[in-house]
Amino acid sequence: MDSGIKCTLSKFANDTKLCGAVDMLEGRDAIQRDRDRLERWAHANCMKFNKAKCKVLHVGWCNPKHRYRLGGEWIESSPAEKDLGVLIGEKLNMSWQCALAAQKTNHVLGCIKRNVTSRLREGIPHLYSGLVRPYLEYCVQLWGPQYMHLLEQVQRRLQR
Numbered sequence: 001m002d003s004g005i006k007c008t009l010s011k012f013a014n015d016t017k018l019c020g021a022v023d024m025l026e027g028r029d030a031i032q033r034d035r036d037r038l039e040r041w042a043h044a045n046c047m048k049f050n051k052a053k054c055k056v057l058h059v060g061w062c063n064p065k066h067r068y069r070l071g072g073e074w075i076e077s078s079p080a081e082k083d084l085g086v087l088i089g090e091k092l093n094m095s096w097q098c099a100l101a102a103q104k105t106n107h108v109l110g111c112i113k114r115n116v117t118s119r120l121r122e123g124i125p126h127l128y129s130g131l132v133r134p135y136l137e138y139c140v141q142l143w144g145p146q147y148m149h150l151l152e153q154v155q156r157r158l159q160r
Helices: 025-044 095-115 124-137 145-159
Strands: 008-012 015-019 080-083 086-089
Touching: 015 025, 086 095, 095 124
Parallel strands: none
Antiparallel strands: 008 015, 080 086
16 A cells, blocks of 8 residues: 555554645645555555545645545545544644533533432542543543643542
8 A cells, every 4th residue: 555655644444644745736746646546556456445534634824725636536625634533623733622522521511410310429520530531531642731630630629
């Protein structure tokens, strides 16, 4: 699969990512050539890319936002994409990831509030640790390492 690829190719399980710098038209052409090469490889190996899941994430300031094809179809552009469960936006900040974690956490807290009748002090820390904290901690070292100490403070308060 990697044979002849000039751009950066990342593979993990069933995900393949092709990355390259596009400061001039040669960069755009190199990415398109590598996409074509990957498409030929897939065809030769009786495989295919799920074109509905293929997206282009344009990163950086003054990005010309070129369009690319996979096979004969144009690939959609996207403002943010998930990479191994972490949502990354075109500005490479983690605001999308923080908003998603807060949304999931609030949903779980609402479920706990509506469905748990006993508010005994012994049970709430277990519910928090098992149901809420995993959403807040997932990849926090990547998208917000400064929040790790806050999570630990909340856990200590709940245990008091």
